[in-house]
Amino acid sequence: MSYILAADTGGTFTDLAAYDSESGRVIYTKSLTNYGDLVEGLMSCVTKAGIDLAKAETVKFGTTLVINTFVQRNGAKTALVTTKGFRDVMELGRGNRPVPFDLRFAREASLIGRDLRFGIDERMSAAGEILQPLDLVELESLATCLRELGVESVAVSFLNSYINDEHERIAVEQLRKFLPDVYVSAGTELSREWYEYERTSTVVANAYVGPKLEDYVERLNERLSLEGFKDSFFLMASNGGVFSAERAQQQPVMLVESGPVGGCIGAGVYAEALGLERVIAFDMGGTTAKCALLENGRFEVKSPYYVGGYERGFPVRGGVLDIVEVGTGGGSIASVDRHGGMHVGPRSAGSTPGPVCYGRGGVEPTITDANLVLGRIAASSFLGGEMTLDEAGARSAIEKVATALGFSGDAGTDETAQGILSLGALTMASAIKQITVERGIDPRDLSMIAFGGGGPLHTAALARELGVPHLIIPPEPGNFSALGMILADARVDDTRTFLKSLDQDAVPLFTAGFEEMEQRVGGEMARDLGVSSIRFERQVELSFKGQKHTVRVPVGTDPDTASVRETFETIYKRRYGHVEVNSPIQIVNLVLTAAATIKRPRLEELSPSVGEGNSNPSGERSVYFAERGGRISTPIYQRRNLQLGFSATGPAIIEEYGSTTVVGPDDRFEVGQLGEIHIRFN
Known part of the structure; x- marks a missing residue:
């Protein structure tokens, strides 16, 4: 026997589906989710199914651990390190009022209180130029303070780091050296977009859930190893693909809807x-x-x-x-x-x-x-x-x-x-x-x-x-x-801010940007997953100049300005009912999707066998x-x-x-x- 196995830990039940590639048999089991030990609930399904994990080729898991941690507010004690003068960005958020007629309206409290948000001397310009070097002495002093406070996780997010991550990268390296037992996460490891509040919110959420997901993956790996499973396993990401266990530990927030x-x-x-x-x-x-x-x-x-x-x-x-x-x-x-x-x-x-x-x-x-x-x-x-x-x-x-x-x-x-x-x-x-x-x-x-x-x-x-x-x-x-997880491919989404008017000069520039992204993401996937054939899909996020919200438009490997504009206007009109023809259009982001096929059965192989006997009612x-x-x-x-x-x-x-x-x-x-x-x- 040789199994391809997937399990989904839900709020009430943990579900398992396993395909035996030798016999063509598909096994299904369910167990009540064990909130005290998600790994134990999952292994209960494996035991009920009578599966020998030593004979499993591929194992994929989906989990509600990340979203439940946010809902229950029981994540790690987390600190935020940011540019001095910007520690309140989490409270300021956006200036809009999504519920305008509720006089008692209030957002949920930040995952990190103000007493654990720290500013440090450094400054990067909007063009990526260093205006003030990162103060390494202050950073070391802050690390000592964080250790004394018993912080379990640190999020680092500096102003304008999306365009130049030098300070953020150095800060993360130093904090990991000073605090070896603390989970440290950088905003640019998750997003290279220009949205300051959203980028900070993302890395804070990642750091908040990081230690718990890291522990879950380690316990899962230990339990699988004890049961004889020797290969790498995958976790279901929110984008519809699977991540390697290593990437999931680095980017747990991307499993929020796993x-x-x-x-x-x-x-x-x-x-x-x-x-x-x-x-x-x-x-x-x-x-x-x-x-x-x-x-x-x-x-x-x-x-x-x-x-x-x-x-x-x-x-x-x-x-x-x-x-x-x-x-x-x-x-x-x-x-x-x-x-x-x-x-x-x-x-x-x-x-x-x-x-x-x-x-x-x-x-x-x-x-x-x-x-x-x-x-x-x-x-x-x-x-x-x-x-x-x-x-x-x-x-x-x-x-x-x-x-x-x-x-x-x-x-x-x-x-x-x-x-x-x-x-x-x-x-x-x-x-x-x-x-x-x-x-x-x-x-x-x-x-x-x-x-x-x-x-x-x-x-x-x-x-x-x-x-x-x-x-x-x-x-x-x-x-x-x-069952859907059994059929899932590996997938990584990467987005980069690219601010330029949509004109003839823009096409070769964003094409070169995509080529650089493909080389980097493809290399990471090949290293993490051992895959050689990777499919890429390119999209650009566009808006009319002066607008905040964007529309995604697919582009091939050899686009031209006219076709990109025409596609944008078609999608925009279908969504909003009208379009300002010939108005200036701005490119905001480059969006790359990379996918690779993980070993999986064909759909026909998962279909049930023809019913035995007749189709008459049983009662x-x-x-x-x-x-x-x-x-x-x-x-x-x-x-x-x-x-x-x-x-x-x-x-x-x-x-x-x-x-x-x-x-x-x-x-x-x-x-x-x-x-x-x-x-x-x-």
Whole structure:
């Protein structure tokens, strides 16, 4: 046996997918995420799957450790070293007011308090000329102070270092020498863009999470080695590619959305294989729901990304999948406020204690409890029977909410449970509208690929609500993010500020800039990953002169000014509805994407085998459907038994190991050639 393995640590479950390249067999397992020891939770999946890691060729991991560290504010004790007079840049931020009518508006507190932000004598001009040399004596004195303060991590960000990093590079070298046990990170190691606040925010975030991610990677490496794994492993980055463990330790902030991107990669591969030009990738797990728009199998990577949201969070410069995330998942808690209004999420039961039906001490009803009470999932077949659910406990918890709302009896409990699902659906629909309607895209022109443990349970109702005509449920949707990671390539995004008017003189200059970036990034990837064939994609960020925001435009290896202008104006008009023809255009940034293929199976090799026996239902049960206003006797299908090409009309429940698909009354479903389920709506 020889395995290609991927694991995704989520907020509620840790998912694993492993491909045996000799037998062609694909193994899937799930375990509750162990918040106390993420490595232990992951190894639990490996043990359940019976995998010998000594026979693994390639191992990839996605983790929520970085985003959880920011959300919980439990990172390292971090100091900021910056140019004297600029230590308050984190507080000043930008002058805009994203919530103009909230008189009590306040951003989240900085990751570093003012008492741990230090200015030092040095100054670089906007042209990259040294105006004041770096004071090395002062730097050594500061290192002594930081040691006495017990600082665990240091972020270094100097003014205008993006254009000349000499002072920053020297400062980092000296601090690493003076403080050998302290994690030290430089802003220019993460971003060479001119945005002072965003660049500083990025390196502060990197330093804040650095020691924890470094420790996680070291413990993971130690545990894998003990289990016999001898090769290098990879971590899933937020840009949709994988990083080497070494790069992940240097740039942990680039793993901020490490978990969700795996499913989007898988959705892109399936969309391309099925010939779908534009699709919504929708992932609902135990804690959150996420969605992204894919065109021709590709997703957009954006920068900056705001941890905690644009309104109150802080920015991170770097490639992050353009994904919208809301706090609605299977563990989202339903509650009634003092005015008698019901709310669902964003509070989540997570894996500890989990929904009431898990029997782990949860007392507040969740979306999973509502699905169980309504008959949409079965107590005896959850996770293939590995975990028996407490239906009586779930019903009792929902009855308390029903009583608070003035409902009684079994019908009242059903209506309350359906209300929980409906409120969750409203939040999830708003997320889908953000990536479609708010960008001038009609959902009725799209297909949707749904995955995650909760995605197939809810997306038929969402699709009908939004007018999406075609829904696809890929094989093993509950482990689909891990499956997507198996298919992920290595990827590095690099951005450099390049301020020049778009004219004939600019083209040879930015072409030379790209060639230098390709040589450097290609060399790093070859060293880190041992790859020889690297694909490059060039884009320039442009704006009309005087504008702050930019538009990305792809450029080839032999561009000309006219074609770049024409492409920019086309994209700009599609996005904003108008364009000022012949207005001066400015180049702001050069964006390079480098990708290399890591050993992976073909999609066809991951497709499930043809169902054995017949495709007849395995039984029936009473299921509540809101569109019929009550319960219907509904056939239950086992997905592993469904033959390719089989079709039927709903209502139907299709059960499998990690998820359950709900097909509404009169909706039609069919099993495709890759084992995917197509659902179409009347």
